[in-house]
Amino acid sequence: MPLRTKLEHKLLSFxxxxxFAEFRDIELLNLTQTFEYRHSLGKVSKFFLALEHxxxxxxxxxRCNRVYMPPRAVCPKDLKPNRWLELSGLGxxxxxxxxxxxxxxxxxxxxxxxxxxxxxxxxxxxxxxLRNVDIASLQFxxxxxxxxxxxxxxxxxxxxxxxxx
Numbered sequence: 001m002p003l004r005t006k007l008e009h010k011l012l013s014f015x016x017x018x019x020f021a022e023f024r025d026i027e028l029l030n031l032t033q034t035f036e037y038r039h040s041l042g043k044v045s046k047f048f049l050a051l052e053h054x055x056x057x058x059x060x061x062x063r064c065n066r067v068y069m070p071p072r073a074v075c076p077k078d079l080k081p082n083r084w085l086e087l088s089g090l091g092x093x094x095x096x097x098x099x100x101x102x103x104x105x106x107x108x109x110x111x112x113x114x115x116x117x118x119x120x121x122x123x124x125x126x127x128x129x130l131r132n133v134d135i136a137s138l139q140f141x142x143x144x145x146x147x148x149x150x151x152x153x154x155x156x157x158x159x160x161x162x163x164x165x
Contacts, residue, residue: 041156043073046084051159054148056087058122066123089146091119091126091162098135105155111135117144117162129161137164 041048047070050057059082060067061075067085068075075082099112106112106129115130130144144162153159 044071047071048156051156056089056146058085058087059083060085067121068124069119069122069126087119087121091117091144093142093144094118094125096130096138115162131161132163
């Protein structure tokens with residue numbers, strides 16, 4: 001009998017007495033699952049309902065006058081309830097990025113540009129898709145407008161986007 005190390009002997013012994021030796025071939029399956037679930041948009045539901053009617057809403061704190069977009073039910077500074085305010089939909093491009101692939105809910109294969117826009121009258125930036133623009137022409141301070149879709153969409157954030165004026 002040839003000389004074996006203790007480790008080699010243990011490995012050989014294990015494989016010789018493996019009761020699952022015939023089950024070691026593995027097949028992998030690719031399965032697609034679809035989930036449907038209900039999700040409450042809570043206190044900012046009015047924002048999403050207005051999008052379906054081509055309106056862009058923000059909230060304003062009556063104490064400090066900050067205007068929040070995306071809307072917030074309560075002012076984070078004063079902890080007071082905010083009031084709804086309709087925006088013009090006009091704004092200024094503050095920053096942007098070209099995404100190598102669209103966000104999961106996007107219904108496009110085109111270049112996907114996400115932009116931070118300061119909407120007129122707001123105290124915060126809003127991140128949303130920028131469409132119908134040549135990436136080479138983008139510059140800080142570019143004036144943009146909000147555009148609303150006229151068709152049903154699978155995701156509420158596909159109901160509107162920004163485009164250059």
